[in-house]
Amino acid sequence: MIPYAAPVFNSTALPFMALTREDVLRAARLARIAIEDDEADAVLEQLGRIFGMIEEMQAVDVSGVEPMAHAQDVMLRLREDGVTEADQHELFQSVAPRVDRDLYLVPKVIE
Amino acid sequence: MHDLTLKALSDALSARKLSSLEATELFLNRINALNPRYNCFVSLDEERSRAQAREADAARAAGRAGPLRGVPIAHKGIFCAKGWLSTCGSKMLSNFVSPYDAHVVQRLNEAGAVTLGKTNMDEFAMGSSNETSWYGPVRNPWDPEAVPGGSSGGSAAAVAARLAPGATGTDTGGSIRQPAALTGICGLKPTYGVVSRYGMIAFASSLDQAGPMARTAEDLALMLDAMAGFDERDSTSLERAPESYGRDLTKGLKGLRIGLPTEFFADGLAPGVASAVDAAIAQYKSLGCEIVEVTLPNMRLSVPVYYVLAPAEASSNLARFDGVRYGYRAPEYRDLDDMYEKTRAQGFGPEVKRRILIGTYVLSHGYYDAYYIRAQKLRRLIAQDFTEAFAKCDVIMGPTSPTTAFKLGEKAADPLQMYLSDIYTIAVNLAGLPGLSIPCGFDGQGLPVGLQVIGNYFREAQMLNVAHQYQLATDWHLRAPPQPEDGR
Numbered sequence: 001m002i003p004y005a006a007p008v009f010n011s012t013a014l015p016f017m018a019l020t021r022e023d024v025l026r027a028a029r030l031a032r033i034a035i036e037d038d039e040a041d042a043v044l045e046q047l048g049r050i051f052g053m054i055e056e057m058q059a060v061d062v063s064g065v066e067p068m069a070h071a072q073d074v075m076l077r078l079r080e081d082g083v084t085e086a087d088q089h090e091l092f093q094s095v096a097p098r099v100d101r102d103l104y105l106v107p108k109v110i111e
Numbered sequence: 112m113h114d115l116t117l118k119a120l121s122d123a124l125s126a127r128k129l130s131s132l133e134a135t136e137l138f139l140n141r142i143n144a145l146n147p148r149y150n151c152f153v154s155l156d157e158e159r160s161r162a163q164a165r166e167a168d169a170a171r172a173a174g175r176a177g178p179l180r181g182v183p184i185a186h187k188g189i190f191c192a193k194g195w196l197s198t199c200g201s202k203m204l205s206n207f208v209s210p211y212d213a214h215v216v217q218r219l220n221e222a223g224a225v226t227l228g229k230t231n232m233d234e235f236a237m238g239s240s241n242e243t244s245w246y247g248p249v250r251n252p253w254d255p256e257a258v259p260g261g262s263s264g265g266s267a268a269a270v271a272a273r274l275a276p277g278a279t280g281t282d283t284g285g286s287i288r289q290p291a292a293l294t295g296i297c298g299l300k301p302t303y304g305v306v307s308r309y310g311m312i313a314f315a316s317s318l319d320q321a322g323p324m325a326r327t328a329e330d331l332a333l334m335l336d337a338m339a340g341f342d343e344r345d346s347t348s349l350e351r352a353p354e355s356y357g358r359d360l361t362k363g364l365k366g367l368r369i370g371l372p373t374e375f376f377a378d379g380l381a382p383g384v385a386s387a388v389d390a391a392i393a394q395y396k397s398l399g400c401e402i403v404e405v406t407l408p409n410m411r412l413s414v415p416v417y418y419v420l421a422p423a424e425a426s427s428n429l430a431r432f433d434g435v436r437y438g439y440r441a442p443e444y445r446d447l448d449d450m451y452e453k454t455r456a457q458g459f460g461p462e463v464k465r466r467i468l469i470g471t472y473v474l475s476h477g478y479y480d481a482y483y484i485r486a487q488k489l490r491r492l493i494a495q496d497f498t499e500a501f502a503k504c505d506v507i508m509g510p511t512s513p514t515t516a517f518k519l520g521e522k523a524a525d526p527l528q529m530y531l532s533d534i535y536t537i538a539v540n541l542a543g544l545p546g547l548s549i550p551c552g553f554d555g556q557g558l559p560v561g562l563q564v565i566g567n568y569f570r571e572a573q574m575l576n577v578a579h580q581y582q583l584a585t586d587w588h589l590r591a592p593p594q595p596e597d598g599r
Contacts, residue, residue: 023472031426031471032433033464034452046526047468053527054415057485060492067487068494070317071303071543076346091210097440104435107447 019048113141117276117330124181131181135164135225138183142274149250151269153188154196155228163225178333180223185278187266188229189236191310192216199312200232200244203432203439203458213310214342215279215321222337227275230265234460236286236314238262239532242523243462252592253558257516260290266324267294271592277325277334283318284417285536288548291324292511292561295550298324299331302568303543304349307342315424318540327588328578332357359576365399370504372407375535381514383554388510391551391562405500409492413538414530419473419486426470494542501567506577510535511548511561545571549578550587
């Protein structure tokens with residue numbers, strides 16, 4: 001069995017609440033997807049309907065059921081602790097948007 | 112010649128009736144002539160295809176045979192293929208020439224198959240109509256105003272239109288079986304773990320599985336023989352002895368117990384689909400099969416469960432598209448966060464963004480148990496329903512999709528309607544079971560209907576036997592869509 005993340009929040013009784021505009025904007029921030037102000041309402045409307053459908057999950061009692069993270073009950077394999085990959089950084093960096101001296105270039109993070 | 116099945120083409124190559132180069136030219140010519148009409152292919156590289164064909168001809172001349180040696184096939188755009196534009200139907204990967212081969216591509220190359228091109232698909236495999244592709248929709252060869260299904264819509268339409276004798280596909284919630292049904296071809300989603308996911312651009316990793324699409328069950332077996340097998344680069348690839356998936360094709364079906372779930376024949380099933388499936392069941396009875404009623408009481412929850420789990424996994428998998436290591440980067444940005452946000456806003460289409468947002472929300476602080484863990488618990492109940500059903504039967508049958516091909520634009524504006532198109536296929540992915548679709552007739556509009564066969568874990572050979580025996584007794588799988596040169 002591949003382990004699933006242990007529940008951190010004891011919130012199984014949490015009611016399904018109507019999605020708000022703030023929820024959408026927060027998720028968009030977390031997902032690093034820019035949403036323009038004039039898009040947010042349309043996204044909210046569509047996500048709201050999808051969550052309405054998802055609420056059907058509430059109809060069934062799942063107490064005592066073990067969560068199923070994966071289709072097969074298999075153990076993750078172990079392998080020898082050794083180098084298995086050749087250095088191909090030039091090949092892999094050939095498809096990057098911006099590279100200089102083997103480094104991926106991004107905007108400055110620390111001033 | 113273009114009407115030959117993959118097996119017949121393979122036999123013609125073995126008998127030296129034609130060369131791989133001739134076969135490859137034939138299909139490339141058809142693609143050049145007809146792709147503008149269907150939009151099945153996103154990338155072609157004719158010189159590369161010809162080089163592979165010449166290599167296959169040389170190998171055959173040197174005595175290296177094998178059923179796929181020199182057979183031209185198409186690959187779904189989701190597979191990385193070295194030197195090929197591998198776009199996954201997305202603007203995000205519209206400039207991505209893969210530096211490596213997916214395991215599936217590598218295995219088919221080793222078997223000597225020739226790559227004709229990369230097919231169109233719903234963006235990141237998220238869709239059931241091929242309308243979410245950045246490269247525009249694929250058209251159904253049976254009705255150019257109708258969708259081919261999705262997400263493997265380009266592969267399905269290419270096989271149906273005889274632009275390729277076979278193609279690879281992937282299936283996370285029905286993406287091989289539903290387009291196979293809507294275009295009148297055959298498609299198989301193997302047991303989860305049978306085919307390696309290495310190099311297959313990830314959508315929902317606990318559900319994604321690759322499989323073959325072709326015109327007959329026999330052809331599916333030939334392709335799956337090459338595609339399946341252990342690969343240490345996929346942590347969920349299963350270590351099992353290699354098998355011949357066509358080994359049981361010729362077995363009779365007398366005494367086979369077919370389970371019909373009551374839930375598959377309830378409200379929402381189009382009458383034209385129901386009558387074709389009923390007729391197929393009657394055909395199986397005449398082949399000596401027994402019909403058993405079974406029930407999958409939690410199947411109705413498979414759509415909501417799927418739309419929690421698949422977006423959750425997708426939101427994590429698609430975090431890698433950040434404009435740093437490959438793919439699209441927004442042309443203008445202020446700082447690093449702005450670069451991420453603009454790159455992802457511009458690079459992803461609306462359906463992909465929708466699913467990333469759903470996934471991000473259900474995994475976020477305070478909602479994890481209520482959505483994600485609850486969905487995983489329901490996933491177990493759905494899988495247990497199948498275990499109980501398989502105690503009473505050998506295979507389960509029903510429709511692949513509740514309707515035949517719908518019109519372009521008909522469901523595109525309503526995600527919920529689109530999601531219900533996979534109501535009979537999603538539960539199979541959640542359980543990790545193998546499922547296939549074969550053509551079993553037409554509705555009143557002359558559009559093809561698919562019969563779904565669901566097997567127990569690792570029973571692909573038995574399912575292919577069940578499909579092949581039906582195809583020996585019927586000819587639905589040989590019907591071709593109207594050819595444009597017919598003037599229709």
